[in-house]
Amino acid sequence: MAIPDHARANFETLLQAAQAGDLALMECTEVASGETRYVLCTVGRDDGDYVMTPFGHLTPGNPYEAYIPPA
Secondary structure, eight states: OOOOOHHOOOOOOOHHHHHHOEEEEEEETTTTOOOEEEEEEEEEEEEEEEEEEEEOOSSSOOOOHHHOOOO
């Protein structure tokens, strides 16, 4: 299965943010479940204010138990 263009673009954005030191890990509440999630965000600036853009959350527990690689 090919990785979609939007996923590649988001990954490139994450790489650029990491190189610039503009990544943050934030504790957030997931809307659907109300559970606490630790969210990887890029940090931007808008007129002196910080803008956090969420990209995904870290898997709770053991990620090797949550995911399998494609066949």
